[in-house]
Amino acid sequence: MSTQPRARAAVAAMEFAILAPVMALLLIGVFDLGKAAILWEQVWSASRSISESASTLAIQPDGTTSLTQNQAQQALSLVFAESPWIASNIETGPRSAVLTSVSYSPSVAGCTTQCSYVAVVEWSKYYQCSAGTICKVAFKPDLRPCVTLTQVRAGGPRSLTTVPTRELSEALQRQNVTQPDPFLIADVRYTFKPWFYNLFTGDIALWASSFWPVRIVQSAAVPPPNTVPWTTYGTATNPITSDPTAVQCS
């Protein structure tokens, strides 16, 4: 009689011992995935804020669009506003924020009608934030290279040398648009390192890209007095070329 309670208690302990890890993993898994989901949403929001803000800052009074390197850096810093976790050192994975100006040019030089267009990188700039008091973890110097970007279909493979504008360009060609709008790309990337989930999948790479068009319409009869095409996100007084964190392609 006297041994029975001890044996029964052991049964309960054993059951708990078997189930506890399962429950713990389940809880950690929920925690991991929940965190990944929140980060993913933050990365998208950051990308959106950066491109929206940059396109607004780029508006010049005379209808041209240009950004100074300080403005580009300012827009990129919105990653902090949108993602407190990336700003702090709660999350320590590799991160980067890149702003790129892309413009279309006819694939055949001198083309005037029904032209097909290639997407060319004008400049690209990464968010420079070294590890210190502001950035707990330094941002990686990712850049979109000075190449003609491969235009893939919407939802197609994503890389720093592709852009999902194939249908868009084809539509422009069909509509015989002579000067397609340039756009800004904001790439925000973060590699999330889950505690448990990466036993199955490894790190989770989060990558949000936003493509933002020109906002401004210039009065058609008042062409800009200079020769710079007014629809490129060029640079104004403070040329981006002098910025070591940027690449100017043309």
Place this chain on the structure above:
Amino acid sequence: MLLRHRRHINPSARRQSWLFKQRLRARSTLHPDSVDVERALSANRRGATSVLFAIALLPLMMIVGLTIDYGFYSEAQTQLDMAADSSAINAARIAAAGWQVSPGSNYIQQGAAAGKQWFYAQLGSVPQAKVVNPPRVDVSYNANLRQVTAKVSYDGIIGTHFGGIFPVHWTYWPNLGVSGSATAVISIASYVEVMMLLDNSSSMLIAADEKSTRAMQELTPCSAQGAQEGQPFDYNYSWAYLQTGGGWITNPPASAYSNSVAPNSNNIHIPWGYGIFLYPDVNGVVQKATDITPPAGTVGRCDQNFTGLANECRYPTAFLSKSVSTTGTCVNGLGGPGSVMVYPNTTIPQGIKPPGNMPQAPCAFACHNQPTGANGYSNDYYGLALQNKATVTLRYQVMQDAAADVISAMQNSTSGSQLSVGVYQFNAPGTSNETSGFLKVYPTTAAEASNDWATAESLTQNVAPPQTDDLPDTNFENAMTLLGNSVTAAGSGATAAGPLKNLFIVTDGMDDYYLPGTTTRVQGPITPAACNYFKAPVAQGGLGYTVYVLYTKYFPLPNPYYLQNDKMSAESVGGGPSPIEAAMQACASTPKDFYEADNSNGIYTSLKKMLAAALGTAGRLSD
């Protein structure tokens, strides 16, 4: 049937009866008199953890599923909203740009098609989400508000990971619906009024560029640095310099005075003309030196106190070669053959040349001091500059031409019929208002602005400089106050009666006026508060204008005398903006509405940019 019905409609009653039974069972097993207490307890404990876990697993899994699915849902919604936002902006922009090119084009369709493509490009692939129907892009143009509006609506589903596991509809959903919309607005081609307030003060009469400066130098004689031809010369500078033969002293000793009469602004004049110190007058008596031969080809003596025949006094067509700087520099001490200098502590020793180390500089300033003259040209450097238009361009003329250029651009605009212009200048030359107020140059009617483009364009040439030399002729505050009182407030731009209004101010920013009721002259930066009435929104009692400022900066002249007052205000303070620049910047509606130019091209382009800014418009998300 009744029982079954009750059972169905009243599950709580069922639960209560079940609880009641449980309580009875518990009481019976836990009764202290029972012999089977331990056995009963052990029976209850066996597998308790497993059972509990099994029971908890369902809600646990549901919570896990909900967490994960909510994450996907919220991420997908962010992506979809963003696609809608950017495509709405693109649709509105493409449509508005199409309208600008040709209001008769199919800009609505173009905008809608562009918006749709942009939506897909931006959306890319969204995990678990699917757009059910193509996004709806509605582009419209409101002719009353002159606005292009693009609304993008989407409608999609987001698949859930755990909906299939729990196919009980009230527990979970296999798919969640998602929908949203974004609206972008761009205002185009409003009714816009542009009012130009042009600085017509003497200081705008400097050569416009290096080439013209050089040409003016070659047309005008060398003069002593720190002295201005034709003016009472400042003995604190030139006189003292002459006395000591070098180095400036501010208080000439008594021995320097002529016949115990201190030289002052009334008794010493340096006539403009042939080198320095010709025709001096002392103690108010003009010393017309008869032994000085006027240069060949010139007539008369053009001292400002000259009392001879008017037609004798005109500007010489050529100066003595030695007095004219052909190199942009002057030889010290050489005022040209026949030059004399005044030596005040003796009787007037005419024929003595200035000391060899007297610095001299050519003049490039077309200051105005003789309103009339032969052949329609004034008898001064302004007249000289006008006579030599082929080689000399004054900043003043550049401003006139740039203003005409703006008017021409407005005329050629596709929305030209909705635009109007007014041309105004500071003060009214040749009238009692020469030192204050403003003058309306165009329109010639009572209206504040109009669109008779040809007349407006030609009348820009009527913006005239003051006729009296050395008068304070830039009373900016007074001009702004009076102008502000004479115009009406800006409207929404939706109707011809209520146009958007813009004020373009072109000035070198140097205020120069008499204190009210006195002859105390004040020079310095303008008071930016004078612009506030124009800038303030109508709701706050202002005029609701957008104020654009073009600051035409000074650049150094060979003879610093002319701009020495301006220089103090126009030079940078501690590496920052000069007082004038800071004041001009503060006058503009926003920092982006402030422009600076120190050359002709800059004046043209800045004014064009101001016009583009006044007529251009940016898209914004309204919803």
